Amino acid sequence: MRMTELLWLLGVALVLIQIVGVVFAVDSVMQGRTPQGTLAWSFALIVAPIVAVPFYLVFGSRRFAGYVKARRKRRGELGQLSAQLSRVLAPHTANINGVEGAAPTADAAASDLTIQRMIVTPCTRGNRTELLMNGKGFFNALIGAIEGAKHDVLVQFYIINDDLIGRRFKAALLAAAIRGVKVRLLYDIIGCSKLPRGYARELSAGGVEVAGFRSSRAPVTRLQINFRNHRKLLVADGKLAITGGLNISDEYDDKDKVLTPWRDTAIAITGPAALEAQLSFVEDWYFATGKVPQLPWAVAARDADSQTDEADSRVVIAPTGPADDFESGALLILHLISRAKRRLWIATPYFVPDESVLDAMRLAVLRGVDVRLIVPKAHDQILMKLAMMSFEPEMVAAGVRVFLYQNGFMHQKVILSDDLASVGSLNLDNRSMRINFELTAVVADAGFTDAVVRMLESDLRQCKELLANSLKGMKLGTRVAVRLARLMAPVL
Numbered sequence: 001m002r003m004t005e006l007l008w009l010l011g012v013a014l015v016l017i018q019i020v021g022v023v024f025a026v027d028s029v030m031q032g033r034t035p036q037g038t039l040a041w042s043f044a045l046i047v048a049p050i051v052a053v054p055f056y057l058v059f060g061s062r063r064f065a066g067y068v069k070a071r072r073k074r075r076g077e078l079g080q081l082s083a084q085l086s087r088v089l090a091p092h093t094a095n096i097n098g099v100e101g102a103a104p105t106a107d108a109a110a111s112d113l114t115i116q117r118m119i120v121t122p123c124t125r126g127n128r129t130e131l132l133m134n135g136k137g138f139f140n141a142l143i144g145a146i147e148g149a150k151h152d153v154l155v156q157f158y159i160i161n162d163d164l165i166g167r168r169f170k171a172a173l174l175a176a177a178i179r180g181v182k183v184r185l186l187y188d189i190i191g192c193s194k195l196p197r198g199y200a201r202e203l204s205a206g207g208v209e210v211a212g213f214r215s216s217r218a219p220v221t222r223l224q225i226n227f228r229n230h231r232k233l234l235v236a237d238g239k240l241a242i243t244g245g246l247n248i249s250d251e252y253d254d255k256d257k258v259l260t261p262w263r264d265t266a267i268a269i270t271g272p273a274a275l276e277a278q279l280s281f282v283e284d285w286y287f288a289t290g291k292v293p294q295l296p297w298a299v300a301a302r303d304a305d306s307q308t309d310e311a312d313s314r315v316v317i318a319p320t321g322p323a324d325d326f327e328s329g330a331l332l333i334l335h336l337i338s339r340a341k342r343r344l345w346i347a348t349p350y351f352v353p354d355e356s357v358l359d360a361m362r363l364a365v366l367r368g369v370d371v372r373l374i375v376p377k378a379h380d381q382i383l384m385k386l387a388m389m390s391f392e393p394e395m396v397a398a399g400v401r402v403f404l405y406q407n408g409f410m411h412q413k414v415i416l417s418d419d420l421a422s423v424g425s426l427n428l429d430n431r432s433m434r435i436n437f438e439l440t441a442v443v444a445d446a447g448f449t450d451a452v453v454r455m456l457e458s459d460l461r462q463c464k465e466l467l468a469n470s471l472k473g474m475k476l477g478t479r480v481a482v483r484l485a486r487l488m489a490p491v492l
Contacts, residue, residue, distance in 0.1 A: 095314070096115055349375065
């Protein structure tokens, strides 16, 4: 082929890729959910299409059409199940705000209505809640729940590794299956990309139903990498639910060579709210397998030793994700921030928010709210850390007290909004609030809130407060890297 022909073909290819870039830029404008993300994609697709187009094919979509279609296809059966659960939970519903048994204030009633419309599932009373701090407490509770189950065990995790904790977890599931317990395990295909295939095969051979969650049942699609099921959940016998920020991996049990000690938080819930967590699992399981499992849907009678005030927590289980009609994850975060009147304490490992969250936090400061942000100094993702470094001094300038956790890596996702506490998998970054499937428990209970306060106060003693613009003393190269990472924030 002569040089002129080669140059002509190259020119045609460049024109075509430019046309594709413009088409994708239009697509990003039509489906974009945030101005920042839309602007970032559109600019990159038009200016540098040869680089941006492949990334857009993988990460560009913000709407999980496959999951939405699956919901609609099974709407009859899942809808009946949801309606049945609503009837079952009706005697156990309560206000998430206000004093139990008393008429709520106008603000509390409005807040109740907001959460109800946002999450759909009701707030239930009569739950026992327990705060699980760090790997030891979490894994003991998790394995104990599997060992104590009599009928059904439902488990889903974003990451499962074939290490010491992973093998302990596998052994517990196999032992439960041998006892005659119906065990179902759902894992995320991307999060578990390093998990050997033999791990799942061994579980399947031992009687455990195993399914992988992917963005499409087709072998490869652009959505397969972008959308991930980041939920961490166990439900035992429809009575006990455990959720939080921990995965099944040794680093969560303080065995990481660099980031140990690993600071994390989860919650164990016994009571009616466990059935709401079970419904969340069933939706994910149906999308992954096309089947709706037969499970118990009755609120278990309280044991005699649970007839105490500690078993009267009010809980909302909030599954959020890209298949919802609106950005439920982002709205839940915004609601928890905007409702705060006295205290707003946020602990998150990934703080790369959009302007709406930043403005809500600024407004909270202006209302006189005690706003504190706890983030890790050490980090597991360098690009995320660089982006966070651009937001932290901005928050300090706005009056937010920013604390850098010094003792290892802090991975917990906890928000304390006055007397409401939330624990789950939801981070304050664009991916978590808009693209990932997440699960959060929102709790109204004086005893549980006190436990969260004591926990966060202990964390604050392990922190160093950021008092000034930390970027000023950095080298020019680092400052440039931080600013460039900030530009990536909408697509992280």
